[in-house]
Amino acid sequence: MSRLRHTEGLTETQRDLLALVKEFVDEQIIPTATALEHADEYPADIVEGLKNMGMFGLVVPEEYGGLGESLLTYALAVEELSRGWMSVSGIINTHFIVVHLLLRYGTEEQKRRYLPRMATGELRGAFSMSEPGCGSDVSAITTKAVRTGDGWTINGQKMWLTNGGSANLVATLVKTDTGADSVYRNMSTFLIEKEPGFGETAQGVTVPGKIDKMGYKGVDTTELILDGHRIDDDQLLGGTPGHGFHQMMDGVEVGRVNVAARACGVAARAFELGREYALQRETFGKKIAEHQAVLFRLAEMATKVTAAHQMMVMAARRKDSGERNDLEAGMAKYLASEYCAEVVEDAFRIHGGYGYSKEYEIERLYREAPMLLIGEGTADIQRMIIGRRLLSEAG
Numbered sequence: 001m002s003r004l005r006h007t008e009g010l011t012e013t014q015r016d017l018l019a020l021v022k023e024f025v026d027e028q029i030i031p032t033a034t035a036l037e038h039a040d041e042y043p044a045d046i047v048e049g050l051k052n053m054g055m056f057g058l059v060v061p062e063e064y065g066g067l068g069e070s071l072l073t074y075a076l077a078v079e080e081l082s083r084g085w086m087s088v089s090g091i092i093n094t095h096f097i098v099v100h101l102l103l104r105y106g107t108e109e110q111k112r113r114y115l116p117r118m119a120t121g122e123l124r125g126a127f128s129m130s131e132p133g134c135g136s137d138v139s140a141i142t143t144k145a146v147r148t149g150d151g152w153t154i155n156g157q158k159m160w161l162t163n164g165g166s167a168n169l170v171a172t173l174v175k176t177d178t179g180a181d182s183v184y185r186n187m188s189t190f191l192i193e194k195e196p197g198f199g200e201t202a203q204g205v206t207v208p209g210k211i212d213k214m215g216y217k218g219v220d221t222t223e224l225i226l227d228g229h230r231i232d233d234d235q236l237l238g239g240t241p242g243h244g245f246h247q248m249m250d251g252v253e254v255g256r257v258n259v260a261a262r263a264c265g266v267a268a269r270a271f272e273l274g275r276e277y278a279l280q281r282e283t284f285g286k287k288i289a290e291h292q293a294v295l296f297r298l299a300e301m302a303t304k305v306t307a308a309h310q311m312m313v314m315a316a317r318r319k320d321s322g323e324r325n326d327l328e329a330g331m332a333k334y335l336a337s338e339y340c341a342e343v344v345e346d347a348f349r350i351h352g353g354y355g356y357s358k359e360y361e362i363e364r365l366y367r368e369a370p371m372l373l374i375g376e377g378t379a380d381i382q383r384m385i386i387g388r389r390l391l392s393e394a395g
Contacts, residue, residue, distance in 0.1 A: 004302055005268060005309045007076060014073050021080045024049060029084030037085065037364050040210075040217040042166065046088055050121070055092055057119025060099055064115035071254060072316040075261040079312070082265025083272075086368045087218040089265070093258045094162045097251045098125030098171045101189065105238045105247050110191065114169060124196070126167035127255070128158040128224055129248050136381045138245065139183045143226060144175045145190065152176075152236075154190065154204070154229045164207050164222030166196050172224070173248050176241045187244035189237040192229070198222075204229030215367030253329045254319060255376045260312040260332035263340035263372045266365055267308060270340075271301045273362050274347035277354075294350060301343045308336035327389040334382035337372040344369040 010018075028049055036043050050056065058074050060066020074096060081089040099118055102111055117123035134140035143156025154174055161170065169191060176188040194202035198209050206225040213221060233239070237247060275298055278289035288294045315328035344365050348355040355362045373379060 002268070004271070004306045005079065005264065007072075007309075007313055014069075014076070017067075017069070017073065018076055018080060020053065021055075021077050024053065025080055025084035029081070029088060033085035033088075034358075034361055034364055037087065037217045038358060042220065043085075043088060043091075043218055047091060047121075050088070050092065054119075056095060056121035056124070059096060059103075060115050060119040061103070064111065064119060066115070066119040070316075070320045071257060072313065072320055075257050075312060075316040078258055078261040079265040079268070079309070082262040083269045084265075085218070086262055086266055086371075087216055089258070089262050090162050090216065090219040091166070093255065093262075094127040094167070095125040096258065097127045097255050098169060098191075100254050101171055101237060101247055101251050104250060105189075105243070107234075107239045109234065110237070110239075114191070118169075123169055124163060124167045126161050126163040126170045127251060128161050128164075128170050128172040129252075130158065130160045132157060132159045132223075136377055138173070138187075138248070141173060141175060141187070143172070144177075145188065145231070148230070151230055151232045152190070154192075154226045154231060156226050158224040158226070160211075161207075161222045161224050162219060164224055165198050165210065165220040167194075168196050169193055170224065171237065171248075171251070172226075173244050176244075178242050180242055184245040185242050187248075188241040189244040189247050190231055191235045191237055192226075192231065193235070202229070214370070215364070216371045252376055253326055256329040256333040256382075257312065257315050257319065257325075259372055259376045260308070260315065260329070260336040263333075263336035263369075264305070264309045264312050266369055266372065267301075267305050267336070267340040267343040270344040270347040270362065270365050270369075271298075271305050273360075273365070274298060274301060274350040277347075277351050281352075288350070297346050297350060301346050304339040304343050308332075308339045311335050327386060330377075330382045330385040330389070333376060334379055334386065337375075338379060340372055341369045 054067050057066030058069050062068040078089045102114055131141050145152040145154045172190050172192050175186055177186050180186050194205045198207050200206050204227050207222050211221045278294050279287055281288045311332045315325050315332040318325040318328050347362050348366050351362050354360050
């Protein structure tokens, strides 16, 4: 890892694993990412490489066939993958959240049924909470599961599923009216199994197709339509209805650490590109890095990359310690995504007119950075979470 993203206290195992990820990024991802992104092509060869490295089972305990690593190790790996291409980290992120939900809340039977296959990448997870009519307002979801005989029937429409097409296990938040006095205690998470692909991928389950996006290409982002989908009790996460909101919010917490890690990786790559270009390009008889305006810009970029990284590491370590980290995760996601957008724009400015050309990598990063400003909750949502948490602690 570079000096700007140094992490104190890593074990030899962690350092070796992250060195392997960096080598994979430099040799397999960076040389192909821009062409794949421009073609909006799913990086099948890269995914196979991730499987071979054990990335899909990075945090799965060894007893279920995984590597048993921490959230910090995962976040640092995501940071490095995002330095190569943010979409690659997206392919494993929602998978990781489903693994986390199973480990934290799944029944023992659910863990043994799903985790060994998730560790190898044979079974791939997606995470579904949002809907067309609501984003961060989770209480407004309308997708509903109704008791029918020994199971449930689900109807509704979900939105913004990363890996919606390629996944074959979708953790899905729905309403289940169980008579609780709070809307949040009338929600449950179901583990919906389907086939990869588009169209009708299971009984009552349709994935219409990929949503065309400004950036974050390669990875498939989709809708999920549930029309009379019948599901058994054993696919209710934890086995008891009414706990879905709490489960999903826990998943979002680790997801925010992941988004912060992605932002750190994209910002790190933008800084690298800006510095490299500034050391090559000459104006007025000297390299542009020697002009004070560019030198000051690089200094600010490096400082932001370093600060965001340290905030992300703090949030991951707090979660690993077993403590609540909603405050730290919100801060890390907020700071890292905002700094990422600023660092990418500064690198874009350093490139001048060439930054607008698709031949230069910074053009791709310029389209990718905005997704991090809204993923796992906008900046305003993060400020609300941070502010409320601070006030609750003051009381």
